[in-house]
Amino acid sequence: MRDGAALLADLRAGLGAFRGRLSADAGMDKITWFRVGGPADVLAMPADEDDLALLMAAIPRNVPVTVVGIGSNLLVRDGGVPGIVVRLSAKGFGAVERVSETRLSAGTACPDKRLAAAALDAGLAGFHFYHGIPGSVGGALRMNAGANGTETCDRVVEVHAVDREGHKHVLSQQEMGYAYRHSSASKDLVFTRAIFEGEPGDPAEIQARMDEVQHHRETVQPVKEKTGGSTFKNPDGGSAWKEVDAAGCRGLMVGGAQMSEMHCNFMINTGHATACDLETLGETVRKRVRDTSGTTLQWEIKRIGEFADGQVVRPFLNADG
Structure with a gap:
């Protein structure tokens, strides 16, 4: 124990x-x-x-x-x-400030939505997509978060980090090794802040794009539920939700966990789910999608920790996928 x-x-x-x-x-x-x-x-x-x-x-x-x-x-x-x-706390790592005409510095505990708001205040375009991402800058850096045709790698200039020995590092955008929903930067690095670059824009136009993002999120995503955002990454050339829907998994339940009826790439805790319920549901969906279309969906939700005594979740294919 x-x-x-x-x-x-x-x-x-x-x-x-x-x-x-x-x-x-x-x-x-x-x-x-x-x-x-x-x-x-x-x-x-x-x-x-x-x-x-x-x-x-x-x-x-x-x-x-x-x-x-x-x-x-x-x-x-x-x-x-x-x-x-x-x-990392918001007090110590949540600051966001303008550092040049086109650049912002943001701590990794800064919510993505706050970064978008700071860019609006600075009249910088290119950050509106963060308005609809329910996470923080640190997670966005690690997974190359994106939406609406823009990704974190399109805005990042450099990333500050601390390694397991307590040494500080500054990584360039190229050194982050970005790909779709992925960074190859060492897992031993703890990101602390980053410099982002945008371009001068009309605040009214930036606000309009942010409003579009907010409206889309509120009308098609279960934002009022206990959820973790998108469950699976989009497969090459496709959409994860379409694969889940085609496999008949919209509304599918395991214990207190459910694939949302509103947006079937979102898992929700209906009120009494365990983590085991949620992970089992995700693996069940992955298997049904593979059986239906041959597509192997990859997890976007990060799963950590150990199972409780007596719990078993048999991953479909592998634990990392």
């Missing part, structure tokens, strides 16, 4: 002047938008980038580290998350 309190005590002993917050056996269900999942052994919230560097340098290499954002695109398994979960 894992002992979060003992891990916390060991961590504190080597941290010295850490200014952030640390807690043992922290409930991850309070963080994720699905509102499910077991506890983190230790949840760490550093005060700023220097504090994060101090924390990372103090964590033994044999202790796993998991970085989470605002929990919008995250499914935490019912057995919880071993080791240290690092969550």
Whole structure:
């Protein structure tokens, strides 16, 4: 059995002047938008980038580290998350500011929607798509989030990060290794902030595009439900929701988990779902889609942690897909 309190005590002993917050056996269900999942052994919230560097340098290499954002695109398994979960706070990592005529600097805890609003205030076009993405800048950087024909890689200039040894790095856009919903940057890097570039635009036109994004999201997505956004990535040349619908999975339920009737690429917690229900539903949908059309859907929802005792989710093909 894992002992979060003992891990916390060991961590504190080597941290010295850490200014952030640390807690043992922290409930991850309070963080994720699905509102499910077991506890983190230790949840760490550093005060700023220097504090994060101090924390990372103090964590033994044999202790796993998991970085989470605002929990919008995250499914935490019912057995919880071993080791240290690092969550960057809005206070320390949420600032967004204009740094040149065409550039913005945004911390990785800044909500995507706030980045879009800051770009509007600065009269910078090219950021409207963030208005409809329910996540933070850190997640957008890691997964190359995009919508409405624009992706994060189209706006990023450089990314600041801290590695497992506490060393700071600055990565260029090319060094992020972007592809569709993917970055090949080392998983050991914790992104702290990024510089984005737009182009001068008419605020009225920018606002109109943001309004279009908001209207689309409110009319076709279950934004008032406990959901994590898009469940599966779009296959090459296709749409995930069309594959799910064609396989007869719109409204499909496993326990308290359901593929939304409104937008069938969204999983929702109807009120009493477990993480196991949600992951089993996703794998069931993947199998039905493969059986129906031959298409293998890949997860867009990030799944972390361990299953609770007695739980089994048999992944269709592999655990990573």
